[in-house]
Amino acid sequence: xxxxxxxxxxxxxxxxxxxxxxxxxxxxxxxxxxxxxxxxxxxxxxxxxxxxxxxxxxxxxxxxxxxxxxxxxxxxxxxxxxxxxxxxxxxxxxxxxxxxxxxxxxxxxxxxxxxxxxxxxxxxxxxxxxxxxxxxxxxxxxxxxxxxxxxxxxxxxxxxxxxxxxxxxxxxxxxxxxxxxxxxxxxxxxxxxxxxxxxxxxxxxxxxxxxxxxxxxxxxxxx
Numbered sequence: 001x002x003x004x005x006x007x008x009x010x011x012x013x014x015x016x017x018x019x020x021x022x023x024x025x026x027x028x029x030x031x032x033x034x035x036x037x038x039x040x041x042x043x044x045x046x047x048x049x050x051x052x053x054x055x056x057x058x059x060x061x062x063x064x065x066x067x068x069x070x071x072x073x074x075x076x077x078x079x080x081x082x083x084x085x086x087x088x089x090x091x092x093x094x095x096x097x098x099x100x101x102x103x104x105x106x107x108x109x110x111x112x113x114x115x116x117x118x119x120x121x122x123x124x125x126x127x128x129x130x131x132x133x134x135x136x137x138x139x140x141x142x143x144x145x146x147x148x149x150x151x152x153x154x155x156x157x158x159x160x161x162x163x164x165x166x167x168x169x170x171x172x173x174x175x176x177x178x179x180x181x182x183x184x185x186x187x188x189x190x191x192x193x194x195x196x197x198x199x200x201x202x203x204x205x206x207x208x209x210x211x212x213x214x215x216x217x218x219x220x221x222x223x
Contacts, residue, residue, distance in 0.1 A: 073201035092120035
């Protein structure tokens with residue numbers, strides 16, 4: 001009888017230990033499931049990464065849209081290559097002008113006056129650039145005489161440059177030039193006149209170091 005009781009006690013102990021082990025195992029399994037559930041939580045419950053900057057509208061885009069060139073003559077600017085608006089924006093102003101077929105006479109005058117390096121190295125200037133047709137308004141004999149007179153030519157060309165970039169909104173008013181005299185612009189929107197006679201044909205053209213307003217008349221400083 002004693003032997004039977006001992007065996008029954010042993011069986012009971014074994015069963016109790018087994019039950020305890022199963023209970024602990026179940027607890028451990030339950031905890032592991034909870035962590036797994038947290039790790040695999042739906043994306044909507046997790047912290048999402050910030051949206052890429054490009055996907056967020058910014059005021060800069062609006063500013064850039066307002067910085068586009070304007071004017072009827074802008075249509076004559078090449079659509080691609082170094083002479084296009086995008087191409088000119090990469091080069092300093094004298095180099096950019098040399099790639100624009102509307103400004104070939106101006107480029108000749110700039111070279112004649114020895115101002116290529118001066119204009120290309122200037123920082124943040126505005127250039128009023130006369131078209132070829134603007135130079136054609138000057139009698140040939142007079143133009144030839146000016147091109148042959150480096151001092152006079154330099155004064156005329158530097159009169160077309162102001163020492164700061166002028167956005168269209170800042171264009172109206174009087175502005176000091178590199179020559180020392182003043183020019184006066186009037187108008188608003190896309191309709192501007194300089195010194196009462198020179199019409200802006202294509203304005204707000206950007207180069208690497210200047211803002212350019214292409215005009216239909218050569219500006220003459222007061223003697």
